[in-house]
Amino acid sequence: MKPRLPIDGLAARFSILLAAALIAANAIAAALLYADRARQDSAARFEREVERIVSLVPAIEAAPAERRIRAARAASTRLTRVSVDPVPRVAAGPTGRRAAALTRALQDALGDREVRAALVVRHHKDGPHGGEAVALSIRLDGDANGLQWLNTVSRGDHRGPPGIPSGVLLLVLGVSLVSVLGVALVLIRRLTRPLNALADAARAAGQGDRRVRVPEAGPRELRDAAAAFNEMQARIARFDAERMRTLAAVGHDLRTPITSLRIRAELLDEEDAAPMIQTLDEMTVMADGLVHYARGAGDGEEPVQVDLAAFLVRLCEERGAILTAAEAVHVQARPVALGRAFGNIIDNAIRYGGAARVRLERARDAVQVTVEDGGPGIPEERLSDVLEPFVRGEESRSGETGGAGLGLSIARNIIASHGGEIRLDNRPEGGLRVTISLPAAKMT
Incomplete structure (x- = not known):
C-alpha cells in the first residue's frame, strides 16, 4: 500500500493547482507589463533624443567657430556628453535596426546632413553608468575651422516615468492570490463535503449497514450520485429482508x-428407527439454524449505546467464560443481536476448546474483543471458509458435537452490520483466537 501524500485530498490538490495557475498568470502578466513599459520608455527616450539633437544642431551651427566648443560643453548634461570635433566618433554607416531608425529620423528632421548613429555597450568599469549608450556624429554646415562634426554620447540609463514599485506589485499579487484561494477553498469545501459523506456511507454499507x-x-x-446510492441501499435492504424471510419460512415450515x-x-x-431419528435430528438442527440465521441481523431492533465491559461480564457469567481484562468502553449497538453474536463465538470456544478466555481493550477509535480457547484450532486453509454459512470445523450435524455451521456466519453478519469485522487466527501455543473489532461510540 502506497503511503498517502500530504496533498492526497481533492481540496489540497485543487488549491495547489489554482495557486500555481494564479502565480503563473500573474508572473506572465507582470513580465508583459515590464516588457511593455521598457518598450515605451525606449520609444520615449528615442523621441526625446531626436528632439534634443534636432534643436541642438542649428544652435551649434549658429554659434561662431570659436564658441562652438563652449556651446557644446554647455549643452552637455549628466547623461549626455556633447562635443564638436574635427572627425566623427561613429564609423560610417548605421549599425543595427535601432541605430538605422535613429539615423533616418535625424536625416528627415535635419535635411541632407550626414548622420551616423551607433549603439555602444558600456561596461561598469567605464564609470558608474554601465549599459547601452547612443553615439551620434552629425556633420555641421558652414566653416568652423575644421570643427565640422557634432558628436554626442548619451548614456543608456535614462529614467522614464516612475512605474509601479516591485513591493506594491508583490502586495497586489499576494492579495489577489489569497482572495481567489479563499473563495476557491470555500467552494471546494462545499463540493467535497458531500463526497466525504458518500465515502463514509459507502464504507458503512460495505460493512453491512443497510440503513x-x-x-x-x-x-x-x-x-444524482447520492440518489443512486440511496436507491441501491434500499434495493439491497429489500433483497436482504426478503432473503431472510424466505430462509425463516423454509426453516419454520420444515419443522x-x-x-x-x-x-x-x-x-x-x-434398531430400524435409530438411524432415521439421527437423520431427523440433524435436519432439525439445520432447520433451527436457518431460523436463527434469518433472525440474526436483528433489523427490528434499534441501536443504543452499550457499556461493552458490563455487557461482556454478563455474557461470560451466563456461559462460564473467563473475562481476563475489560476496559470501560461504549459502542453503539443492538444489544440482542450483539449478544447473539458474542454468545455464538463464546459457545463455540467452550464447545470445541473446553474453555473461553475473553479480553476487551480499546485501540484508538475502535474496540477490540478477543476470544481464545485451548482446542485443536482450525486448519489454516479452512480459516476463511468457516465464516461461511453451513461450514463447520467437522462434518457432523449432531447437536452433541455442533450445529448446522451457522453460528460464526450469524456472528459475522451481526458484527458487519455494526460496522465491525471478525478475524480468525490459530494461536502459536494451540487453540483458536477470534478477534472482533467494533467502532467505539463517540461520547457526547
Whole structure:
C-alpha cells in the first residue's frame, strides 16, 4: 500500500493547482507589463533624443567657430556628453535596426546632413553608468575651422516615468492570490463535503449497514450520485429482508414434516428407527439454524449505546467464560443481536476448546474483543471458509458435537452490520483466537 501524500485530498490538490495557475498568470502578466513599459520608455527616450539633437544642431551651427566648443560643453548634461570635433566618433554607416531608425529620423528632421548613429555597450568599469549608450556624429554646415562634426554620447540609463514599485506589485499579487484561494477553498469545501459523506456511507454499507443514507444535496452530479446510492441501499435492504424471510419460512415450515416423520420413526423398531431419528435430528438442527440465521441481523431492533465491559461480564457469567481484562468502553449497538453474536463465538470456544478466555481493550477509535480457547484450532486453509454459512470445523450435524455451521456466519453478519469485522487466527501455543473489532461510540 502506497503511503498517502500530504496533498492526497481533492481540496489540497485543487488549491495547489489554482495557486500555481494564479502565480503563473500573474508572473506572465507582470513580465508583459515590464516588457511593455521598457518598450515605451525606449520609444520615449528615442523621441526625446531626436528632439534634443534636432534643436541642438542649428544652435551649434549658429554659434561662431570659436564658441562652438563652449556651446557644446554647455549643452552637455549628466547623461549626455556633447562635443564638436574635427572627425566623427561613429564609423560610417548605421549599425543595427535601432541605430538605422535613429539615423533616418535625424536625416528627415535635419535635411541632407550626414548622420551616423551607433549603439555602444558600456561596461561598469567605464564609470558608474554601465549599459547601452547612443553615439551620434552629425556633420555641421558652414566653416568652423575644421570643427565640422557634432558628436554626442548619451548614456543608456535614462529614467522614464516612475512605474509601479516591485513591493506594491508583490502586495497586489499576494492579495489577489489569497482572495481567489479563499473563495476557491470555500467552494471546494462545499463540493467535497458531500463526497466525504458518500465515502463514509459507502464504507458503512460495505460493512453491512443497510440503513445508512446520504443527503441528496449539492450540485446536480452529487445529488444524482447520492440518489443512486440511496436507491441501491434500499434495493439491497429489500433483497436482504426478503432473503431472510424466505430462509425463516423454509426453516419454520420444515419443522412440521420433520416432527411428523420423527413420530412415525419412533413407532418402528429401535434398531430400524435409530438411524432415521439421527437423520431427523440433524435436519432439525439445520432447520433451527436457518431460523436463527434469518433472525440474526436483528433489523427490528434499534441501536443504543452499550457499556461493552458490563455487557461482556454478563455474557461470560451466563456461559462460564473467563473475562481476563475489560476496559470501560461504549459502542453503539443492538444489544440482542450483539449478544447473539458474542454468545455464538463464546459457545463455540467452550464447545470445541473446553474453555473461553475473553479480553476487551480499546485501540484508538475502535474496540477490540478477543476470544481464545485451548482446542485443536482450525486448519489454516479452512480459516476463511468457516465464516461461511453451513461450514463447520467437522462434518457432523449432531447437536452433541455442533450445529448446522451457522453460528460464526450469524456472528459475522451481526458484527458487519455494526460496522465491525471478525478475524480468525490459530494461536502459536494451540487453540483458536477470534478477534472482533467494533467502532467505539463517540461520547457526547
